[in-house]
Amino acid sequence: MTDQCCEDKATELVALRLRQGRVLAVVLAVNLAMFCIEFGAGLLSNSTALLADSLDMLGDSFVYGFSLLVLHRSLAWRARAALAKGVIMAVFGIGVLLEAGFRLRAGVPPLAPAMLVVGTLALIANAYCFSLLWRHRADDINLRSTWLCSKNDLIANGAVLVAAGLVAWFESLWPDVIVGIAIAILFLRTAVRVLRESLVEIGRARGTAIDGAG
Numbered sequence: 603m604t605d606q607c608c609e610d611k612a613t614e615l616v617a618l619r620l621r622q623g624r625v626l627a628v629v630l631a632v633n634l635a636m637f638c639i640e641f642g643a644g645l646l647s648n649s650t651a652l653l654a655d656s657l658d659m660l661g662d663s664f665v666y667g668f669s670l671l672v673l674h675r676s677l678a679w680r681a682r683a684a685l686a687k688g689v690i691m692a693v694f695g696i697g698v699l700l701e702a703g704f705r706l707r708a709g710v711p712p713l714a715p716a717m718l719v720v721g722t723l724a725l726i727a728n729a730y731c732f733s734l735l736w737r738h739r740a741d742d743i744n745l746r747s748t749w750l751c752s753k754n755d756l757i758a759n760g761a762v763l764v765a766a767g768l769v770a771w772f773e774s775l776w777p778d779v780i781v782g783i784a785i786a787i788l789f790l791r792t793a794v795r796v797l798r799e800s801l802v803e804i805g806r807a808r809g810t811a812i813d814g815a816g
Contacts (some may be wrong), residue, residue, distance in 0.1 A: 623670060629731040629752070630666040633659045636727050643720040648775075649712035650705045650782030651762045654698040655724060658758055658785065661694045662751050681803035687751070688797035695789030702782045711775040717766035725759035732756055754792050758785045 640656030643649070668683040732752045761781045768777035 625734045626666050626670045629734060630663055630670065632727050632731055633663045633666060636724055637663060640720055640724055643716055647713035647716035647720075648705070648708070648710050649717050649778055650698075650702050650775075651765045651778045651785065652712075652717055652720060653701055654782040654785040655721070655755075655758050655762050657694045657698060658755060658789070659724070661690050661789070662755065664690050665751050681800050681806075684796055684800035685804065688793045688795075688800060691751070691789050691793035691796065695786045695793060698782055698786035698789065702779050702786070705775065705779055705782070709775065711773060712769055712778045714766045714770035717762060717769065717778070721759060721762035721766055725756070725763065728752065728755040728759055750792055750796065754788055758788065761785060 637656050637659035640652050640659060644652035644656050665687045668686055671683065732755070735752045761784060765777045765781035769775070
């Protein structure tokens with residue numbers, strides 16, 4: 603009876619990992635495609651907010667790639683992947699802050715229609731990814747950190763749309779720059795949270811390994 607129970611649990615775990623892998627592959631493809639679209643649109647429209655959101659897409663692509671890579675590995679590996687995600691998110695957050703400074707020096711308002719169209723497309727894409735990741739948000743630290751990234755994406759997309767409306771209304775670059783900075787701060791806050799949780803999980807994994815060796 604015990605052996606049968608263990609076999610059933612092992613089968614369930616394999617099935618769960620397969621479902622997680624399919625979801626991560628889909629959201630990885632969506633984020634890579636949206637990065638290319640948003641980054642190009644951000645450059646053409648002079649939009650800090652779109653560039654920030656595109657870098658978010660690229661950062662998420664790294665996140666989902668790491669998650670897929672360590673999906674079948676141990677808790678320690680998944681915690682290390684979460685740590686790497688936190689570092690990547692922090693780097694991109696700092697990069698966006700620097701970009702906002704460059705845009706302020708240039709003083710050229712972005713093209714609001716381009717921001718609105720591409721921002722809406724990004725919102726639809728991220729809503730789809732969020733719906734796929736929702737059911738796996740409590741699976742483990744790896745999938746939880748991935749879900750947190752997706753949740754932040756929706757907030758950032760909404761902020762881009764708000765910025766597009768304000769840029770059109772006031773004919774000013776300030777709403778775009780402010781939203782870009784806000785997205786960067788969101789990156790950094792989430793990065794700190796993911797880093798903290800991953801370090802805790804790494805500590806637990808090491809403690810388990812030491813107890814097992816003892």
